[in-house]
Amino acid sequence: MKSRPIKVAAAVAAAALLLTGCSNGGGTGGGDAAGGLSIDVPEVPMLESLGEGEGQVNIVAWSGFVEPAWSDAFTAETGCTVNRRVAGTSDEMVQLMRTGDYDLVSASGDASLRLIVGGDVAPINLELVPNFGDDIVEGMKGQVYDTINGKSYGVPIGRGANILQYNTEVVTETPDSWSIVWEEDSPYAGKVIAYDAPIYIADAAVYLMSTKPELGITNPYALDETQLAAAIDLLKTQNGIVSEYWADPAAQITSFVGGTTVAGTSWEVLRKLTEDPKFESVLPKEGSTGWSDAWMISSQSKNPNCAYLWMNYTSSPEVNGAIAMNFGMAPANAAFCDTSAEAKEHCDYYHATDEEYFKNVWFWTTPVEQCVDGRTDVTCTNFQQWTEAWLTVK
Structure with a gap:
């Protein structure tokens, strides 16, 4: 669901996912995925060991993720x-990755399952990414959308x-x-x-x-037909x-x-970019949705060694x-948060290590027929159905 300008991105995707199997975990929020899902996916081999770099790596990424500085x-x-x-949207990323011309993508949760199931x-052999270690925040490991x-x-x-942003000159009582x-x-x-996107149904x-x-x-990404209808009525x-x-x-x-x-x-960055103190934001008591991005390697990668080197390099603090x-x-x-005063200020603003904060955030996950909340007695609605339903809202 992302289309990010300036420094950000959100995406509309319209491909249906027909998954079968059963979930091994639900959780109370986006930060508790209980080790991901158990579903039928194509068998794709994992790189067992690193070899010599191929001399290049081709990456599809959000604006701001791959800059000359690094x-x-x-x-x-x-x-x-x-x-x-x-790329400007998750849908574009999926289409580009399916060409086989790219080695890596900076995928969001609303694209990840489509890429895995397809x-x-x-x-990913995490042993070949040594910078993926104890310092990677726990809330970004083993998530439903990429495990x-x-x-x-x-x-x-x-x-x-x-988050909920508001103008304090008009909304005078903190919501x-x-x-x-x-x-x-x-x-x-x-x-x-x-x-403005189908994922907003969540x-x-x-x-x-x-x-x-x-x-x-x-789970806001596990809606049966009755629950989806209720969400559409609210919208x-x-x-x-x-x-x-x-x-x-x-x-x-x-x-x-x-x-x-x-x-x-x-988004927190948008409130910051307004550069006006009258705009404030809050994570409401009901919780919220959110996004989490990760490097994913193509099953057709022609440069897997360079791709792994990039994933490890960009995982350093x-x-x-x-x-x-x-x-x-x-x-x-x-x-990274301990590397400088500026880094600490950044981490504090974005709640980088505050897992209590992110426990109330449900990270984008592509809706699929297999209910990601663990239910097996119903069929959940998939993203194609969400896309069709969203068209009726406006």
Whole structure:
């Protein structure tokens, strides 16, 4: 679900996933994946040992993830030239990876399962990525969206929450709930901004988990047909109080700064980029959705050795931290936070090592027919169904 401007990205994907099997874990939030999923996926071999670098590596990445400041140093160190292709959405990333022309992708959770189930990416031998160690934050290991059948398919890069941003000059009482952007009697009706993508259905589901427990939603990405219908009804209600929808973060910033919007969904980096103290943000009591990005290696990689060298290089505290600061997110390598006062300030702002904070964040996970909440007595709705349902909202 990502389309990231400036330093960020969100994506609309429309491919259905038909998965079978049973989940080995649900959890109370996005940070508790209980070791990923158990589902049927294509058998793709994992690289067993590193050889000589092939001289290049071809990467599909979000803007801000692969910059000369560190790619040139990587080339000097390894002899592997970095060829970057910037993608604007997760859907574009999936399509590019399926061409077989790229070795690596910086995939978000709304793309990961599609790539794994399609046989487009290979399991990762973490022993060949020594910088993936104790300093990688626990909340980015073994997640549902990139750990399948006990195998890791992703090397974490960074994460962030979808938070409630508000204009303190208008919203004078600090909100603690998403109710001000979901309820039709909101005092800010007509000044609410919402995210424009099918995955935003999960945000409605998060709110319903708290306000309508009788629906039985325990994971916002595991919705049966009744639960999906309830989320769509809520989104249609919200449509009546929305001033505009955003997919381009630059447009979201413009909406807040221009006064069209006074409350709505945001990212921590966007609130920071407004550079105006009247804009504040909060992670509401109901929790929120969020995103987590990871390097994934193509099952057709022509340069697997250079690809592994890149994943290890960018997992070091210094480089992973540089990517996180450039992009505007919490780094995966917590050791970065102790490298300088500036690094500590960045980590504090983005809650880098605050697992209690991220326990209330449900990271984007592609909705699939196999219920990721562990239910086996129903079939859950997949992303194709979400995409079709989203078209009815506006």
